[in-house]
Amino acid sequence: MSDRDESHRGPGSVADINRIIHEPARLAILACLYVVESADFLFLERQTGLTRGNLSSHLSRLESAGYVQISKEFVDKIPRTLLRLTAVGRDAFETYRRNMKRILDELPG
Numbered sequence: 001m002s003d004r005d006e007s008h009r010g011p012g013s014v015a016d017i018n019r020i021i022h023e024p025a026r027l028a029i030l031a032c033l034y035v036v037e038s039a040d041f042l043f044l045e046r047q048t049g050l051t052r053g054n055l056s057s058h059l060s061r062l063e064s065a066g067y068v069q070i071s072k073e074f075v076d077k078i079p080r081t082l083l084r085l086t087a088v089g090r091d092a093f094e095t096y097r098r099n100m101k102r103i104l105d106e107l108p109g
Contacts, residue, residue, distance in 0.1 A: 025050055030068075038082050065092075
């Protein structure tokens, strides 16, 4: 049997890792949003070091997955984009953290 045989996968298998979250830019975005109630686009841009286009693209992917809520408002006639984790996003991030911890804890040595 090969290493890819699913019968050999344990509960902490790398195959169980959420690929949407595991992408480094999206992981950075979700980690920032996990510790705040909400954040604006410029804050996330500074915190993650992503370009506007790259950040926007990853936020769209996270929004499509139902992990991030994006809302737009005006503050003193200046547009502002607010972002927050949804309940689904918070649960997915917590599951991701548990799975990664389990995988790393099961490594030999």
